[in-house]
Amino acid sequence: MPRLTRSERQAQTRAELLQAAKARFLATGYAATTLEDIAEDAGYSKGAVYSNFPDKPTLCGEVLDLIHREKTAEVEAVLHGGETLDGRLSALTKWLDTSLGDIGWTMLEFEFVVLSRHDPRLAQKIVELRADAHRTIAVALRDAVADLGFDSDEASISKLLEDAADLVLSTGIGLSVQRAVDPSLATRKIADMTHDLIEFVTAQIEAESENTREAEARS
Structure with a gap:
């Protein structure tokens, strides 16, 4: 399987963070969700979240x-x-x-x-x-x-x-x-x-x- 390019990896990370955020927001609501929760659910660091989304x-x-x-x-x-x-x-x-x-x-x-x-x-x-x-x-x-x-x-x-x-x-x-x-x-x-x-x-x-x-x- 060919290795992903840098842009493809970035797109994949963003998509996985978005899916994790969707699941967490729907389960617990906006106020009760933190960016740390989303990062942990997706298996990334909080820095990865901020690299893709400026804020909650x-x-x-x-x-x-x-x-x-x-x-x-x-x-x-x-x-x-x-x-x-x-x-x-x-x-x-x-x-x-x-x-x-x-x-x-x-x-x-x-x-x-x-x-x-x-x-x-x-x-x-x-x-x-x-x-x-x-x-x-x-x-x-x-x-x-x-x-x-x-x-x-x-x-x-x-x-x-x-x-x-x-x-x-x-x-x-x-x-x-x-x-x-x-x-x-x-x-x-x-x-x-x-x-x-x-x-x-x-x-x-x-x-x-x-x-x-x-x-x-x-x-």
């Missing part, structure tokens, strides 16, 4: 970014895996049951939000994470509408889908907080709401198309 808040932000990328990949796989809309939404419900309200993830996000209150750099990270999540949902809704035979890129429809994505994301965030406290709360309402939103958007498209046809007939 930055490292936590990187961990949340990693978690969001993993969750985004999972959601995309779920929403593009079924052959029908109902099948995709059923798969989404199963994913929500296992992911929404995960105590470690939800509480870590909360701690990071509190931490960012007086740090614009960290606040910007939260804004970016939310924007990425919104983008994922909006794309999934556009794909669902397109699969039904409608033009999801038309300006007014695109705006409807952007607003719908905001609603789904905000509801999901709120429900995840509640489920972190009471895991018995059902996640089916998210999938049901998404289904209703898609039906509403397609109804709007059909209504606009009908109005256009009537106007053309009168001219």
Whole structure:
């Protein structure tokens, strides 16, 4: 097996530190985790941590970014895996049951939000994470509408889908907080709401198309 180059070793060290930080933050939370804990878990010195991450808040932000990328990949796989809309939404419900309200993830996000209150750099990270999540949902809704035979890129429809994505994301965030406290709360309402939103958007498209046809007939 060929020896790793210096840059490859550095990348490997960083990735292993990031995975160790993720496991530790999710298990014990932000406040209770130290950089010494993370270094020990990964099998490196504390100096190795500082060589890759300037401070604990930055490292936590990187961990949340990693978690969001993993969750985004999972959601995309779920929403593009079924052959029908109902099948995709059923798969989404199963994913929500296992992911929404995960105590470690939800509480870590909360701690990071509190931490960012007086740090614009960290606040910007939260804004970016939310924007990425919104983008994922909006794309999934556009794909669902397109699969039904409608033009999801038309300006007014695109705006409807952007607003719908905001609603789904905000509801999901709120429900995840509640489920972190009471895991018995059902996640089916998210999938049901998404289904209703898609039906509403397609109804709007059909209504606009009908109005256009009537106007053309009168001219």
